[in-house]
Amino acid sequence: xxxxxxxxxxxxxxxxxxxxxxxxxxxxxxxxxxxxxxxxxxxxxxxxxxxxxxxxxxxxxxxxxxxxxxxxxxxxxxxxxxxxxxxxxxxxxxxxxxxxxxxxxxxxxxxxxxxxxxxxxxxxxxxxxxxxxxxxxxxxxxxxxxxxxxxxxxxxxxxxxxxxxxxxxxxxxxxxxxxxxxxxxxxxxxxxxxxxxxxxxxxxxxxxxxxxxxxxxxxxxxxxxxxxxxxxxxxxxxxxxxxxxxxxxxxxxxxxxxxxxxxxxxxxxxxxxxxxxxxxxxxxxxxxxxxxxxxxxxxxxxxxxxxxxxxxxxxxxxxxxxxxxxxxxxxxxxxxxxxxxxxxxxxxxxxxxxxxxxxxxxxxxxxxxxxxxxxxxxxxxxxxxxxxxxxxxxxxxxxxxxxxxxxxxxxxxxxxxxxxxxxxxxxxxxxxxxxxxxxxxxx
Amino acid sequence: xxxxxxxxxxxxxxxxxxxxxxxxxxxxxxxxxxxxxxxxxxxxxxxxxxxxxxxxxxxxxxxxxxxxxxxxxxxxxxxxxxxxxxxxxxxxxxxxxxxxxxxxxxxxxxxxxxxxxxxxxxxxxxxxxxxxxxxxxxxxxxxxxxxxxxxxxxxxxxxxxxxxxxxxxxxxxxxxxxxxxxxxxxxxxxxxxxxxxxxxxxxxxxxxxxxxxxxxxxxxxxxxx
Numbered sequence: 001x002x003x004x005x006x007x008x009x010x011x012x013x014x015x016x017x018x019x020x021x022x023x024x025x026x027x028x029x030x031x032x033x034x035x036x037x038x039x040x041x042x043x044x045x046x047x048x049x050x051x052x053x054x055x056x057x058x059x060x061x062x063x064x065x066x067x068x069x070x071x072x073x074x075x076x077x078x079x080x081x082x083x084x085x086x087x088x089x090x091x092x093x094x095x096x097x098x099x100x101x102x103x104x105x106x107x108x109x110x111x112x113x114x115x116x117x118x119x120x121x122x123x124x125x126x127x128x129x130x131x132x133x134x135x136x137x138x139x140x141x142x143x144x145x146x147x148x149x150x151x152x153x154x155x156x157x158x159x160x161x162x163x164x165x166x167x168x169x170x171x172x173x174x175x176x177x178x179x180x181x182x183x184x185x186x187x188x189x190x191x192x193x194x195x196x197x198x199x200x201x202x203x204x205x206x207x208x209x210x211x212x213x214x215x216x217x218x219x220x221x222x223x224x225x226x227x228x229x230x231x232x233x234x235x236x237x238x239x240x241x242x243x244x245x246x247x248x249x250x251x252x253x254x255x256x257x258x259x260x261x262x263x264x265x266x267x268x269x270x271x272x273x274x275x276x277x278x279x280x281x282x283x284x285x286x287x288x289x290x291x292x293x294x295x296x297x298x299x300x301x302x303x304x305x306x307x308x309x310x311x312x313x314x315x316x317x318x319x320x321x322x323x324x325x326x327x328x329x330x331x332x333x334x335x336x337x338x339x340x341x342x343x344x345x346x347x348x349x350x351x352x353x354x355x356x357x358x359x360x361x362x363x364x365x366x367x368x369x370x371x372x373x374x375x376x377x378x379x380x381x382x383x384x385x386x387x388x389x390x391x392x393x394x395x396x397x398x399x400x401x402x403x404x405x406x407x408x409x410x411x412x413x414x415x416x417x418x419x420x421x422x423x424x425x426x427x428x429x430x431x432x433x434x435x436x437x438x439x440x441x442x443x
Numbered sequence: 444x445x446x447x448x449x450x451x452x453x454x455x456x457x458x459x460x461x462x463x464x465x466x467x468x469x470x471x472x473x474x475x476x477x478x479x480x481x482x483x484x485x486x487x488x489x490x491x492x493x494x495x496x497x498x499x500x501x502x503x504x505x506x507x508x509x510x511x512x513x514x515x516x517x518x519x520x521x522x523x524x525x526x527x528x529x530x531x532x533x534x535x536x537x538x539x540x541x542x543x544x545x546x547x548x549x550x551x552x553x554x555x556x557x558x559x560x561x562x563x564x565x566x567x568x569x570x571x572x573x574x575x576x577x578x579x580x581x582x583x584x585x586x587x588x589x590x591x592x593x594x595x596x597x598x599x600x601x602x603x604x605x606x607x608x609x610x611x612x613x614x615x616x617x618x619x620x621x622x623x624x625x626x627x628x629x630x631x632x633x634x635x636x637x638x639x640x641x642x643x644x645x646x647x648x649x650x651x652x653x654x655x656x657x658x659x660x661x662x663x664x665x666x667x668x
Contacts, residue, residue: 128615128618130615130618130622131618131621133618133622134618134621134622134624134625137625137629138625138628140629141628141632144636145632148636148639151639156639156640159636160589160640163629163633163636164583164596164633167596167629168580168583168596171596171599171600171603174622175576175603178606178607178610178611179610181610181611182611185610185611191615192615192618
């Protein structure tokens with residue numbers, strides 16, 4: 001049953017690569033996405049019990065992220081069908097620099113999209129840290145061609161950076177795996193099996209365990225977009241098609257976060273959670289600061305959304321680092337950030353299609369040009385910056401309360417950075433909806 | 444370790460210096476291939492008594508992939524892009540060698556600390572593994588050409604593999620195979636991207652020549668991404 005979550009999209013990907021008819025391919029894509037979602041829903045209601053020692057299994061944490069992946073993919077699949085129909089098949093000029101470029105062949109794009117779904121699902125159901133690593137690296141490889149959909153210089157640069165930075169980053173997580181095995185040396189059967197590791201955790205060598213966690217944090221943190229390893233993120237999110245950006249930001253970053261959480265679980269079971277807390281808080285605050293800094297006066301609205309992801313991943317890491325109620329806040333934050341950010345990227349795609357510019361200052365009066373898209377854009381902006389009726393307010397408030405109890409200074413810095421990010425995003429994003437549309441934009 | 448194993452480990456370390464000091468790409472790709480194959484064979488050599496058949500076969504398979512398949516992919520990319528050498532690296536070759544010597548020293552100090560703990564690996568092997576790892580990272584940040592950066596990634600992976608041999612050789616077979624498969628696909632995808640980098644960058648310049656008259660129109664009429 002769980003294996004079907006991976007096998008199904010892989011088979012569909014094979015078919016998508018081979019199919020020449022566009023309608024059939026669209027069918028594969030949307031059909032697989034809905035079947036996957038149905039399967040996940042069924043698994044959520046009748047969860048199969050965890051088998052100790054099995055490599056695949058669904059626990060609470062895995063289910064949460066799996067639900068997100070499946071839900072977002074279903075939305076993106078529908079969006080992609082319309083998107084691909086709009087895309088011209090012949091070479092055309094780039095709208096900001098004028099050079100000619102063409103698109104990746106559609107079978108490759110749709111096939112890789114489905115493979116991306118398979119690999120992300122595998123991440124969420126892995127109960128073996130080795131398998132987890134293999135699948136996280138596989139997500140990088142499956143998604144690299146997606147970023148390179150528009151075959152031109154900038155997307156090529158973004159793809160190369162993504163591939164190299166993430167592969168090297170995840171290499172550190174592999175080193176973390178090796179170190180974890182070393183920490184468990186002498187314990188027969190522990191290896192990298194999560195259940196066995198959790199059971200044997202108190203007997204593991206603490207020094208090796210700490211080293212392993214740091215390597216996991218740096219490794220998967222690269223993929224999660226924690227500063228200062230986030231350098232691939234704005235480029236990849238800015239240059240890839242909006243549907244892909246939505247998946248990267250909404251689903252992929254969480255999958256990488258799951259890798260860190262698994263290592264965190266092991267440390268917790270070993271009674272050494274405080275060894276993990278300090279680095280998590282440090283990376284969290286630093287990511288928030290870097291994100292907020294680059295949000296201020298950001299000119300490109302897709303990059304703005306990307307830096308906002310860096311900031312929010314910082315919030316999530318900080319929440320887990322504070323511990324207690326903060327962990328709950330972090331989970332809620334990861335969930336609601338994914339939904340809001342994916343929605344924002346999809347609406348940004350609509351704006352981009354109409355205004356033909358990624359510069360925020362070129363987009364004005366969206367409320368009169370595309371009323372529904374613009375309304376969603378404004379709602380998304382308010383949600384992502386943590387305005388009260390939205391879930392992100394609740395999660396940020398929860399983390400703030402935990403931070404206050406932990407250290408008032410930390411809470412003050414947290415609040416200040418949130419305020420900067422809020423002002424910056426509203427300052428860039430709101431004028432896009434208001435004002436008069438520039439001449440030449442079709443109503 | 445047997446004298447043969449010590450010789451192999453030392454050779455791996457020497458190859459690192461060759462990689463740091465070399466500008467011509469063909470020999471340094473060969474060097475990285477030799478290094479990968481040596482490490483895989485070392486795995487067999489060191490664990491020959493305890494190794495099960497599956498693992499021995501996997502180690503030999505690793506030697507073949509790291510020694511032949513991966514360099515073949517890079518050579519193919521190299522032929523397509525017609526580059527022979529790394530010109531104007533960000534860090535000069537002499538300075539690179541000096542950094543290498545420093546990295547070797549730091550690795551040795553780190554290995555000495557590691558070897559006092561319970562899961563101690565052989566200090567020489569740990570030293571060389573850490574040195575290889577840092578050489579790979581150095582090549583990625585200090586060289587300009589995409590091919591050399593991909594090569595640096597390979598060397599980095601070699602280092603992790605070496606570290607794995609030294610401190611922990613008990614990951615399940617399937618995981619080892621998965622890691623190897625990921626590496627293979629990664630280098631394959633990198634090869635394709637390298638080819639596109641070459642093609643697109645010259646392509647763009649050719650385009651620019653044709654578009655000089657009506658560049659303004661083209662960009663205005665351009666469609667969004």
